[in-house]
Amino acid sequence: MRAAMRVCTPITIRYGETDMMGVVYHANYLLYFEDARTAFLEAIGYPYARIEEAGFMSPVTHMECDYREPLRYGEGAVVRTRVVSSRPTKTVYAYEVFREGQDRNVESPCCTGRSTHCLVDAATFKPVSLKRCLPDLYGRYAEVLEPDEGEGR
Numbered sequence: 335m336r337a338a339m340r341v342c343t344p345i346t347i348r349y350g351e352t353d354m355m356g357v358v359y360h361a362n363y364l365l366y367f368e369d370a371r372t373a374f375l376e377a378i379g380y381p382y383a384r385i386e387e388a389g390f391m392s393p394v395t396h397m398e399c400d401y402r403e404p405l406r407y408g409e410g411a412v413v414r415t416r417v418v419s420s421r422p423t424k425t426v427y428a429y430e431v432f433r434e435g436q437d438r439n440v441e442s443p444c445c446t447g448r449s450t451h452c453l454v455d456a457a458t459f460k461p462v463s464l465k466r467c468l469p470d471l472y473g474r475y476a477e478v479l480e481p482d483e484g485e486g487r
Contacts, residue, residue, distance in 0.1 A: 338416065338480035343373040344434070345411040357404040364397060367429045367447055370413035374427065378474045389456050390467060395424065396450035403433070403444040410434030411444070418448070418482055420475035422465035426450045428482070 343366075351362040375382050385392055405411055412432045419426035427450075430443035453464045465472045 339378065339478035340414050340416045340480065341370070341374040341377040342438070343370040343413045343415065345369065345413055345431075347405055347407055347409050347411060349407050352407045356407045358406070360399070360401065363399050363401075363431065363445055363447060366411070366413050366431060367397075367399075367415075367427070367449055370415040370429055371427050371449065374415045374417070378478055380471045380474055385453075385468065385471070386456065388468060390462065391454050391456050391459075392425075392451045393454060394449050395452050397447070398449075399445065399447040401445050402442065405431070405433060405444055412436075412438070414438055414443075416480045417475050417478060418480060420464075420472065420479055422463040422472070423461065424450055424452050425464065425475060 345366050347358055351358055353359050372382050375385075382392070411434055414430045414432065416428050417425060418428045426448055429445075429447045429449070430438070431445040431447075432438050432441070432443050436443075452461050453467060454461050464475075
């Protein structure tokens with residue numbers, strides 16, 4: 335039986351991540367997503383280091399980010415992460431960034447995003463099948479998958 339999973343990762347907004355207005359610089363959300371993806375892998379029992387130790391890497395092939403409400407220096411944030419698609423050739427993560435203290439079940443996130451990753455051989459950088467090369471990880475994704483409504487695997 336599949337049990338969808340969302341992992342919440344706390345983020346501290348540092349002064350150097352903001353612009354002259356004290357607002358988080360747009361590109362820094364991508365770093366927050368990366369922190370959250372790494373935390374997600376840890377939470378499902380498959381840390382990123384394990385992927386590298388097996389001789390693979392999981393580069394980004396697509397990234398998107400929608401900004402709604404600015405986050406500012408001195409605020410805390412939480413990134414909620416889930417896997418929305420897992421196929422042998424790609425995995426799609428969805429992210430929702432909330433201001434610390436927001437009710438994540440009721441309020442809208444400040445920012446949303448997605449990242450798509452493939453799996454490549456670390457030595458050749460040639461794409462490989464996640465299902466074939468890391469079947470344990472592929473199986474974990476299948477267990478925790480939470481597709482958007484209307485989306486399949």
